[in-house]
Amino acid sequence: MSETKTYLEIRNLHASTEDTPILKGVDLTIAQGETHALMGPNGSGKSTLANVIMGHPAYEVTDGEILFRGQNLLELEPEERARLGVFLAFQYPVAIPGVSVAKFLKSAHDATHGDNKLKPAEFLKELRENIKYLEVDDSFINRYLNDGFSGGEKKRMEILQMLTLKPRFAVMDETDSGLDIDALQVVAKGVNKLAGADFGLLVITHYERILRYIHPDHLHVLIDGKIVHSGGSDLVKKLEEKGYDWVRQEFGEEVLVG
């Protein structure tokens, strides 16, 4: 095996919101082509980490850095990060009434593929293929973005966006929450389509269930704003066998959850 290159590197990341520290020194390195899973109790800072990687204005980074392919993301606006190929599948995607899925996706694709914009016909062809692949109804593209979508539809929409934009690195923030097995499999299908040497993935989850479909190379446990435990396939396997309760016992989660 050739030596893997560092793709995303988070060093000593501290972040707070409304003056409350949430992340208290996160270190995380993801190599090119790898999939990492991040687990942890509610309030441990998982979503904060996802939002800070993307650049949500509600969070203030007080220390540390996030390097993506050598570039410090913290100096960039969210749209600049997106144009570098960073993607966040939101836990709670917001609705944009009056804006059709097709129009939105075309704008987003154009914005992130500066030199390689597709002609409308080509774009539509690709979009229809992705829609078919994700087992979504064709009428989807004419609906307004996330407007009146069910929870499952919103999550599929996030994955459809990910397939459309073809990011180099994606964070999935509890995309599996609230999904039935069928929907979960569709999500996994989407991820697996992108998986490859040019794609890095960070899957944030509460449940070990999704790990059966998306096989992470590494697993991290985040508690109280710090990664307290990391491991490779052994840890993943242990978690799959013993379930998430094992993490709770092992790392004393109940003490932290109020």
Next chain:
Amino acid sequence: MSTESTAILDDYKYGFYTDIESDAVPKGLNEDVIAIISAKKGEPEWMLEWRLKAYRWWLKKTPPKWAHLHYPPIDYQDICYYSAPKKKSDNPDEIDADLEATFEKLGVPLHERNRLAGVAVDAVFDSVSVATTHREMLAEKGVIFCSISEAIRDYPELVKKYLGTVVPYTDNYYASLNSAVFTDGSFCYIPKGVRCPVELSTYFRINALDTGQFERTLIVAEESSYVSYLEGCTAPARDRNQLHAAVVELIALDNAQIKYATVQNWYAGDKDGKGGIYNFVTKRGHCRGKKSKISWTQVEAGAAITWKYPSVILEGDGSTGEFYSVAVTTNKMQADTGTKMIHIGNNTKSTIVSKGISAGQSVNSYRGLVQVLPDAFNCRNYSNCDSMLIGPNCSANTFPYIESENSTAVIEHEATTSRVSEDQIFYLKSRGLSEEDAISMVVNGFAREVFKQLPLEFSVEAIRLLEMKLEGSIG
């Protein structure tokens, strides 16, 4: 004579002033001033009589106070009621180069060689119409499109028959004032069975300082005719308020259809609310004939204060009234706007779609009346009034009035208020869109239903106008 202070405002690109010699009547309002205006326009005696009746009525009235608007009392003696650019040439068909350049700069070319294809334009500068394009071609179809002043001189019988029949001079304070002192505006007459081959459009420009603009527009669509009309407006950026009190009357006979669209971008004052146009307008359509149809579409993006309720009187059986509105307020702008749909005939239908967008410290109110008279059977109304708030310091109000006196009426009303959230903008930015593109996407989505009512080229212009207005209003 340009000693006035022109407020510097780089986000209002129409804020420039044309330094041109003008022929103005001294400030102040009395019967002599009205007689001078009438004489300058070469009006017949009956017109002056009508103006004076309106003036005497107006003197007895007080300004309406019911709107959700706050402004100091207007000193009507401190306004100039007539200002016309002095003509340098004696040839009546020649447009003055300065004026032509002004309209060119506003995106309204008047000259034959580069005027807009498919749109006939009447250009009004302060108190007078300076040019009307495409007239010969329209004349072939029997369509009359000229300034109201010309119409009073050249088609007195038509004007006499229709003027003031939809908005009488006793209608309201500002309509009475307008009837007394109106200077220019457009007159359109579409004969029976004619589909007007081009868009008709009037561009209103206020240029002179302390001058009120009192536009009067009258559109008559005879049986089975069709016309689409568009109105645009701008003014220099100044730190003193100016009054624009217009009256627009539309008359649709049997099976006729009138589409009237406005893109209003008067100077709105600066960030602290200094200066700007007071836009006090009475617009009303009368579906006089069976199965006639009148639709109002308005994009209200300017003016310090807007007081405007384009309405439809649905008298002809089976007639239809529509009102589509986007009203944007920023900084300290105030808008109280909406519509009235008066159902008199049987089987009449009305649709109201109002989208209010408020940003900054502005106040944006929708005020609407849906009235069904006792003898009007099987009437329908659908109203949808949505408000969008941008930032924490603006406000939106909805005042819907429904008065149904016939039990067969079906009236639906929907209203929502939403906020452009940081999360929406972040969501779109995270997909690669810039902040400006993100805001414009959210706002355009919100106002989509109204924009699609506009002719394509104007819809593009209106969207751009909205983007310009809202730039930098989030965050």
